[in-house]
Amino acid sequence: MGGKLKVTFLGTGTSQGIPVIGSKHPVCLSANPKDKRLRVSVLLSWDDFNYAIDCGPDFRQQMLTNNVNKLDGILFTHEHADHTAGIDDIRPYFFRQGDIPIYAHERVAASLKKRFDYIFADENRYPGAPAVDLNIIENNQHFTIGNTRVVPIDIDHNRLQVFGFRLKDFTYLTDVKRMDSEEIEKVRGTKVLVVNALREEPHHSHFNLEEALAFVEEVKPDVTYFTHISHLLGFHDEVEKKLPENVHLAYDNLVINV
Template sequence: MSLKKQLKITFLGTATSTGVPMIGSKNPVRFSEDKRDKRLRASVVISWDDINYVIDCGPDFRQQMLRANIESINGILFTHEHADHIAGFDEIRPYYYRMGDVPIYSDARVLKALEKRYDYIFTKENRYPSAPAVKPTIITEDDVLEFHGVKITPIKVMHGDLPILGYRFGDVAYLTDVKTIPATEKEKLKGLEVLITTALRKESHKTHASLDEALALVEELQPKRAYFSHISELLGFHVDIEKELPENVFLAYDELVVEVN
């Protein structure tokens, strides 16, 4: 039976796929001295008691885990197979050395992409001695999981035309790269304490929600608090955007910690 736990969400990264600032950019955000405008690729770790579950491990994974001082993990949940969400997969090696096979959770399509890109991690024969190993579990939006007393519900969202997974941990939902959400999946998002979702930029985008679309989702779902992530430098300066948001909506930033009682 799921029990009420105090959840802690640590934002490991809050940027879109290029990071913020983007290489070679002339956008004014690049020259900001506000550390909240320096963003690694989007990922979070959700913790309770001594449990840590990471959602996605992009190209900044090693730096993020060192910065957040995450010495142990209980597993990794993947949202989808794009490079900014899986390109740090090999960096799980130190966790493998300590804990053995690392539990990972994804849908079948994402697991196939991981197996292709990181075949040496999944192979059973002639393994490279220092290669990590994993214990994969295939999940779908129809599953309900329970990790150490916390209910986990996968949520199918649409990343443009690509179906991907978000996750609800208790009363916290993490939806990255979302553009639209099927009505049946929105039913799973009622009664949230915290909603974390995408707000890429102010202008419309084919595969990611804009700021106005993210605000409309908050208005529809009515979480007690909302945090926007997967942000492009085109959204603007953190300090300016925060002034435009409702009092219960916040712009997330790297190393932000949010607790939910």
């Protein structure tokens, strides 16, 4: 990685997004832009490269909002719809650039092939369908995107395996409920950590706020940004005031440099 890594938070919400459709919850009714959260994703940019981690149902809107005119690939954490449902919207990039590289666990690739079979078709392709260059991620086997090494990190999302990713001093973890000690070791030394903090109440498949803060205390990054946030966590500005000095709530379209 030659230049600095720029991280753009494309979305910081949980699976329903905020506001939740039809909800009268005060956070869903908030006028503060930081309380409006699209489905969770980040864009990693350095040198002349742009890579997204996940592409949920808000992907098109996120690309337009952030004026992303070139996409070098997508890294998938797992197959849930809030992380994958926007894959059809790679079409404009495909038309300009050709097959779009994607990186995913073999299980996630199988799910995408089933749900978006027309994208992966070898014969009788529908005119106008996008195509991808599929790269399988395996745990403990680093891979390269652009000119930079990526270390996959194995995570438990309740009973579902999920991948987090570390690029040099930056680590992105979402949908974490637990991690084995050897995977936690891969995170240590990170300067900037992004990790999920869903709400205050415990949840069966996500860190709640207490668990996320305990994880931060364990791995001790220089600075942490919480993401995959539910409206039940509370108003952005109120929660932010309660967090430790080096811990922040991310919000949509926040840009940080690592």
